[in-house]
Amino acid sequence: MSDKKDQVIKRLALSAEELLHELHVHQIELEMQNDELRRAYEELETSRDRYVDLYEFAPICYLTLSKEALITEINLTGCKIFGLERKQLIQRRFANFVIDAEKEHWYRLFYHVMKTNQEDKHSFDLKMQCFDKSLIQVHIDCQRRTEPDTSTILHIALTDITESKIIAEKLRLANLRKDQFLAILAHELRNPLTPIRNMVQLLNKQKGNDPLVERACKVVDRQVTHMARLLDDLLDLARIMHGKINLKLEPLALTDIIAHAVETSNPLMVSKAQVLTISHAQTPQWIKGDSVRLSQVISNLLDNASKYTQMGGKISLSVLSEETTVTIKIQDNGTGISPDIIHDIFELFVQGDRSLAHSQGGLGIGLTLVSQLVEKHGGTVTAKSRGVGLGSLFSVRLPVISMNYSTIETQKIQISSKYRILLVDDYADAAESLMMVLEAEGHKVDIANCGIKAIALAKTNTPDVVLLDIGLPDLSGYEVAKTLRTLPETQDAILIAVTGYGQPSDIEQSKIAGFDHYLLKPIDFNTLLAILENLDK
Structure with a gap:
């Protein structure tokens, strides 16, 4: 009996x-x-503290x-x-912080957002007033959410953009x-160029057979033209950068554009005894564009080739x-372009080695x-060069149009x-000088x-005909034209604005004032003569 009891106790x-043991393990x-x-x-x-810190001290307002x-x-x-x-x-x-003038706008936006799908995100700007009455401008990004208890809330990220x-x-005012x-x-720079060009025109008519006078007239006229083109480029670039330039698109024969460009650039190449070779396509090419601007493109590339090519160099x-x-x-055998700047050559104010071009200047x-x-x-447009001293190649690719050139009429002056x-x-x-x-x-x-x-x-x-300057000491040229x-006596007269101001707004204002034509100083006398020659037509 005791043995059984002992066994039970042992068990x-x-x-x-x-x-x-199990309890200890557990x-x-x-x-x-x-x-x-x-x-x-x-x-x-x-993590919560970190989130709270991020939320509390974020650079923008969360509410x-x-x-x-x-x-x-x-x-x-x-x-x-x-x-x-x-x-x-x-x-x-x-809304207590929204200025009175925008309260109605705010409520309209708020109720619109609260009715939209909760996944939609909305952004808008508001003018607000702080507790100290200071005014601020804010940018708001917001999104509607539905809480677990089905209540609707609006999460807002508000950025103070007053300083920006x-x-x-x-910046806008500085740019203006x-x-x-x-x-x-x-x-101001065009004004003194005008009498210089006028007197050159007068000397050309009275030079007789004196080669020295003829040569002097050509040099002065070429430099006046160069100065005027620098001014045109400067203003044109500013207009293009602001999207304020309009193109007069029309069907154009490429040969005419090239001829005009070569005529513009030829004096510079002649002065450096450079040889220009022109190779046209076998069939006439027509493009749709602005003749003045496309001629400007090609003449600028020819000028660039000439400036960076030595005396007696070759341009094709x-x-x-x-x-x-x-x-x-347009290819030349001039100074070429360094690999360091070849990819930035079309960026503003980027220039290559100016040693050859220095005498011609440039901006x-x-x-x-x-x-x-x-x-x-x-x-x-692309630029290529094998390196410094190995010339350069500029290629302009334009879309062509179909055109029957026989339909283009030639006007006789x-x-x-x-x-x-x-x-x-x-x-x-x-x-x-212009009177003379x-x-x-x-x-x-x-x-x-x-x-x-x-x-x-x-x-x-x-x-x-009235040739009328815009910047007069008493009345503006626009006021005179309207009068x-x-x-x-002058309601049917031809009014021609002759001025140094060439902004698109100036030209548009001249049309409103009643001008028939708008000429920039220094006047291209051939352009003025063409206007006068067409008055009887």
Whole structure:
């Protein structure tokens, strides 16, 4: 009996020992699990603290609005922006901070967003007023959310863009002042060029057979033309960069464009005794574009080739015809282009070695202008060079159009009559020199140095043509033109603006004022003669 009892006791003892062991193992496992839970909790707390810090001290304001547009949550950045503590902002109506002029706009946006799909994100700008009455401009990104209790809220990320708006406005004003400066600079530089060109024109008519006078006239005229083209490039680039240039698109024969460009660039190449070889395509090529701008593209590339090619160097212009495009290649054996700048050659103010080009000057904008104009015509321009001293190759590719060139009529210029011309300019040298040139052509010319005198002379002399400067000391040229259009003596006269201002807004304003033509100083006398020759048509 005692043996059985002992066995039972032993079994119970073993079971107890096993149970204690299992309990100990479970205790260890629980402690390990507790350690893991404690570590997870600590990590969660750290992560929460990190999230809170990111939320509270983010560089932008985060806030939440209820469906009644009340602030229910806001971070410290938002408190700082609005100038109140969090407890003062909670349950405050967001619209209280929106300026009166935009409150209706805000509510319209708010209710629109609250009705949209919760995945939709919305952005808009608002003008707001802080607690201290200071005004700010903000950009808002927001999204509607539905909470677990089915309530609807609006999460907002609000960025104070006041400073960036101020900077943007300063940049806009600085850019505007820059454009105004360029316009005034061009006007002031064009004024002295005008009498120089006029006197060259007069000397050309009276030079006789004196080769020295003829050579001097060509040099002066070439330099005046170069200066005028630099001014044109500077203003054209500014207009293109602002998208303010309009192209007059029409069917054009490529041979005509090339001829005009070569005529423009030829004096520079002749002065350096350079040889230009031209190779046209076998069949006439037609493109749709602006004749003035495309001629400008090719002449700028020819000028560039000439400037960077030595005396007596070689330049070639070839035209390659393809199925839908035509490529104009201009190649030279000049200084070439360094690999360091070949990829940036069309960027503003990028120039290669100026040792050869120094005597011709340049602003570093010609190739940028070429690139922009070609792009506006739907084409491309590329530059290649094997290296310094190995010449360069510029290729312009443009789309072609089908055209029956026999349908293009050739206009004949008839010799004009002699006219009574009123010349209005307060720059005495420009007025007197142009008068001398016009009188040499047989026209009768009267001069006025201000708007009031111009109107008085117009009433007494009844001019056929009025050459009118825009910047006069008393009345503007636009005001004078409008007045002349109301006078019976000049309501049908031809009004020609002659000015140094060449911005698109100036040209548009001249049309509104009643001008028939707009000429930039220094006047191309052949252009003026063409206008006078066509008055009888």
